[in-house]
Amino acid sequence: MSETLYYIICVLLSVAVLAGISLMSKVKTAVAGNLISAFSVLLGVIITLLYKELFSAWTIYIFILIGILIGATLALRVKMIQMPQLVALLNGVGGLASALVGVLSLLGVGAGVNEYPVFANVTSVLAIEVGLVTLFGSLVAAGKLHKLLSQKPVVWKNHSAVLNGLMFIIVGVVIFTLFFNDNSVSTYLVLILSIVASSLFGYAFAIRVGGADMPITISLLNSLSGVAGAIAGMAVNDLMLVSVGGIVGASGLFLTQIMCKAMNRSLKDILLGKTSVDKNSPKADKSVMVETPEEEVHGNEDNILIIKRDEGDIIRSAKSVIIVPGYGMALAQAQHLVRTLADKFEENGAEVKFAIHPVAGRMPGHMNVLLAEADVPYEKLFEMDAVNDEFAETDVVIVIGANDVINPAARNAKDTPIYGMPVLNVDQAKEIFICNFDLQPGYAGVDNPLYKKEEGVHLLLGDAKESISNLIDRFD
Numbered sequence: 098m099s100e101t102l103y104y105i106i107c108v109l110l111s112v113a114v115l116a117g118i119s120l121m122s123k124v125k126t127a128v129a130g131n132l133i134s135a136f137s138v139l140l141g142v143i144i145t146l147l148y149k150e151l152f153s154a155w156t157i158y159i160f161i162l163i164g165i166l167i168g169a170t171l172a173l174r175v176k177m178i179q180m181p182q183l184v185a186l187l188n189g190v191g192g193l194a195s196a197l198v199g200v201l202s203l204l205g206v207g208a209g210v211n212e213y214p215v216f217a218n219v220t221s222v223l224a225i226e227v228g229l230v231t232l233f234g235s236l237v238a239a240g241k242l243h244k245l246l247s248q249k250p251v252v253w254k255n256h257s258a259v260l261n262g263l264m265f266i267i268v269g270v271v272i273f274t275l276f277f278n279d280n281s282v283s284t285y286l287v288l289i290l291s292i293v294a295s296s297l298f299g300y301a302f303a304i305r306v307g308g309a310d311m312p313i314t315i316s317l318l319n320s321l322s323g324v325a326g327a328i329a330g331m332a333v334n335d336l337m338l339v340s341v342g343g344i345v346g347a348s349g350l351f352l353t354q355i356m357c358k359a360m361n362r363s364l365k366d367i368l369l370g371k372t373s374v375d376k377n378s379p380k381a382d383k384s385v386m387v388e389t390p391e392e393e394v395h396g397n398e399d400n401i402l403i404i405k406r407d408e409g410d411i412i413r414s415a416k417s418v419i420i421v422p423g424y425g426m427a428l429a430q431a432q433h434l435v436r437t438l439a440d441k442f443e444e445n446g447a448e449v450k451f452a453i454h455p456v457a458g459r460m461p462g463h464m465n466v467l468l469a470e471a472d473v474p475y476e477k478l479f480e481m482d483a484v485n486d487e488f489a490e491t492d493v494v495i496v497i498g499a500n501d502v503i504n505p506a507a508r509n510a511k512d513t514p515i516y517g518m519p520v521l522n523v524d525q526a527k528e529i530f531i532c533n534f535d536l537q538p539g540y541a542g543v544d545n546p547l548y549k550k551e552e553g554v555h556l557l558l559g560d561a562k563e564s565i566s567n568l569i570d571r572f573d
Contacts, residue, residue, distance in 0.1 A: 103148045104336065110144070111340040113137040118348055125475065141337045177467060178427045181459035182242040185235045185315050188322045192231025195325035195342075199224030202332040203288060215275060220332040222274045222287060226267050226295040228325040233299030235318050241303075241311060242459055249542070250307035260301055266294040310514075312456050313356045317364070320349025352461060359455035359481075361517040408555055409571040411528050415493040418442045418449045419484065421521055422464045423457050425498015425533055429561035432471040435497060438565055439473065441572045447492075451477050452484045452521050454502035485522050494526040495568070498561055500539025506546055513543045523547070530555045532564035 114137045120130025146152050175183050203221040240246035253259065270291045277283040306314045323345025330338025357364050420439060426432060439449045451473065457464045465478060488494065496503060503523040507515040523529060524547050531548070535558055538544050547554060557564040 098144075098148050103144070106144050107141075107336045107340060110137045110141050110337065111344065114341060114344055118344070138341065141341065145335065145337055176430075177470060178430060179243070180466070181312075181315065181463065182239040184460055185239040185242060185318065188315070188318045189232040189235030189239070191322035191345075192228040192235065192318075192325050194228070195322070195329040196225045196228030196232065198329040199228060199332055200288065202329075203284060217332055217334075218277075219271060219274050220328050222271055222291050224325055224329040224332050225288070225291045226271070227321060227328060229292060229295040230299035230302070231318055231321040231325055233296050234303040234314070234321075235299075237300055237303035238306075238311065238315055238318060241307070246304075248307060248311075251304045253301075253305075256301070256305055260298065263294050263298040263301065266290060267298060270294065310360070310362065312458075312460050313353060313360060313362060313364075315460055316349060316353040316356050320346050320353055323347070323349055356456060356461060359519065360515075361519060408530075411493060411555075412568060412571045413445060415442065415445075415447050415528075417487075417490065417492045418447045419452050419488065419491050419494045419526070420449065421452045421454075421457075421494060421496045421499050421503060421523060422468065423497060423499025423502060424459060424463075425500075425561050427458055427463065427467055428498060428534075431497060431561040431565055432467045432473075434562055434565040434569070435468070436471040436473050438495070438569055439477075441569055445572060449477060450479050450484060450487070452481065452488075453478050454481050454499070454521055457499060457502050481519060481521055488522040489525040491526045492528060494523050494529045496523060496529065496531045496533070497565065498533060500533065500545055501543065503547065504539065504543060504545045506543055510543065515543050524550070526553070528553050528555070530557060530568065532557045532561050532568075534559065534561070 114134050117130040117132075117134030117137065120126040120133065122130075146157070151157065171183065199221040202217060203225070237246060241248050270287055274287055277287065303314065303318075323342045326342030327339050327346055328342070330336070330340075330342055353364065356362075418439075420435060422432070422435065426435060439451075442449045451464075451468060453464050455461065458467075465475075468478060469475070499521075501507075501515055501518075501520075503521050504515060505520065505524045506513060507518045507520045510516055529547070531554065533556070536548050536556070548556060557567065
């Protein structure tokens with residue numbers, strides 16, 4: 098294969114990957130977009146083997162087979178609720194692959210004559226460092242999401258000083274690589290320092306991230322995995338790897354910016370570890386009235402009578418309904434019952450919409466995927482900005498396992514991690530049914546004052562499936 102033809106194919110496949118990503122932004126074309134991108138990458142592997150004349154290296158096929166078996170097993174066994182930690186883990190695997198390419202390139206294993214040895218050495222070290230930061234950061238993120246590690250921020254004594262020291266070593270190794278003599282002692286010294294410093298940095302960076310910032314961290318690590326791949330491509334002079342890695346890095350960075358905007362968070366604050374949950378935030382008041390199954394009359398301090406209607410009457414008389422899914426729905430695997438509940442409302446003459454907060458769940462699009470699995474029409478899913486003004490005129494809002502994204506404390510609780518974060522205006526609705534497991538704070542660790550609001554709020558605590566089944570039964 099000629100070099101010119103190879104470059105043309107690289108451009109065409111890169112465009113195909115971009116087209117696939119574009120199609121994935123819409124539910125109706127998402128599957129096609131995913132297949133196009135995956136098939137383009139597969140073609141990229143084949144074209145690279147042809148161009149580099151590596152088809153005779155039979156050991157490659159053994160590892161390709163092993164990878165296929167592992168991927169197929171994960172596809173069959175990983176549940177939808179485990180998808181966020183799987184995404185984090187796959188980001189880490191991408192970083193590891195880039196680091197291995199960097200190690201082999203630095204050691205000169207399998208490399209031909211390089212006209213620019215300094216450039217190759219520097220990019221090899223950068224691939225190792227960025228790749229291992231991605232790997233260990235992603236492992237920590239996956240561990241936190243899978244509850245193998247504490248989900249709260251872990252802050253060491255002099256944590257920032259440790260990170261600054263490691264960063265100094267990482268940058269220093271790269272600078273040293275510009276001038277070191279290509280001998281075994283210098284090479285192994287650079288290799289050991291880059292591996293140790295970057296691995297510790299990835300762990301130390303991710304371990305102090307917690308609360309609602311985890312989705313942003315996963316998105317950032319996704320971007321880093323692409324950057325590591327692009328740098329590894331530079332190290333081995335592979336245009337295809339540079340191109341696809343750059344696309345992944347750029348798309349991940351765009352997503353990170355979108356997430357930061359949705360959370361009203363600064364990426365700088367996250368990188369500097371300003372993500373701690375407020376340790377002084379008040380505990381949830383467990384004495385809050387949980388249910389009001391029958392019509393009751395209560396007096397308040399102003400001697401104004403508040404009449405609480407029967408929940409069944411509220412459900413059956415509702416003409417406008419907004420359902421707000423959250424991580425609790427994913428945890429209970431209640432999306433199919435949620436679809437049944439929505440159907441019941443519609444059969445009763447109500448208009449049903451689903452309000453999706455950008456960071457609901459543990460990763461972008463988490464709720465969209467779960468609802469798509471339950472065959473909820475995408476036309477009924479509305480982003481926060483499109484539906485937020487409608488809550489005030491909505492008869493009934495059903496909240497399933499959401500907390501931080503509906504917490505009105507984000508508007509006025511200045512000393513909390515969610516202050517200033519745009520939230521769904523659930524508290525403005527006429528009647529609110531909250532199907533949460535308990536009254537504990539959400540992932541950000543901030544108490545929700547909505548739980549203490551007596552008028553118009555109905556708390557259905559316990560397993561989300563049971564709570565939703567109870568609501569469905571109210572139609573009979």
